[in-house]
Amino acid sequence: MKDTIDIEKVYDTHSRRLYNISFRITGNGADAEEIMHDSLLQYWKFRNKEQIRDLPKWLTSICIRKSIDRLRERSRWNDFLEDYEDPALEEAPEEDVAYTVAVILKALCGLPDHYRAIVSLHLFEGFDYQEIAQLTGSKESTVRSLFMRGRKLLAEAIKHIRI
Structure with a gap:
């Protein structure tokens, strides 16, 4: 019991x-x-x-x-995931916080796997570069580089998303 x-x-x-x-x-x-x-x-x-x-x-x-x-x-x-599409997200009004979250999640889901994992772990879960390096078995410098590129790709993707 x-x-x-x-x-x-x-x-x-x-x-x-x-x-x-x-x-x-x-x-x-x-x-x-x-x-x-x-x-x-x-x-x-x-x-x-x-x-x-x-x-x-x-x-x-x-x-x-x-x-x-x-x-x-x-x-x-x-090689890469297809774009994440959720019809429910298309109905969210722009003023709504849920809309912003939906845009970020859609952009994040569109990133290549290796960028998405590192960006998510650092930005959303609060892991530092050293912890991510240990978890992924990568060098800290590699994690830092992938994060910087991934963050840039995420910012570009967010600019172009229309929900």
């Missing part, structure tokens, strides 16, 4: 954040939901085997790695 309560509490506390992280990296709702569940399942499997000191950070790390793995898996078949 305690295990059921424990996993429900972890799910309620962390599922939305994990979904958002994964969605920003993968640009795909179905993938984000699957990765969120996989991350929580990994917690469930290892909860008694590993000493988890900082659960939010541990879950975030698992989620980011799984999201990046999904991008790598997908990139074997496609």
Whole structure:
């Protein structure tokens, strides 16, 4: 019974954040939901085997790695993702904050995978370059360079998006 309560509490506390992280990296709702569940399942499997000191950070790390793995898996078949289109976003009025968020998300989803992951982790999740380098297995200078280019591409994409 305690295990059921424990996993429900972890799910309620962390599922939305994990979904958002994964969605920003993968640009795909179905993938984000699957990765969120996989991350929580990994917690469930290892909860008694590993000493988890900082659960939010541990879950975030698992989620980011799984999201990046999904991008790598997908990139074997496609060089870039097709543009993200959501008909519901087209109805948002310009004055609405939701419109601004929709524009940013649409622009972010249109970035190539490697830029999208790094821009999302730095801007939206607050990871510094060194942390992103550790998570992705890249050099810090590479992460910094990809972020700068990705941020520039994101700014250009935002200028040209019409929702």
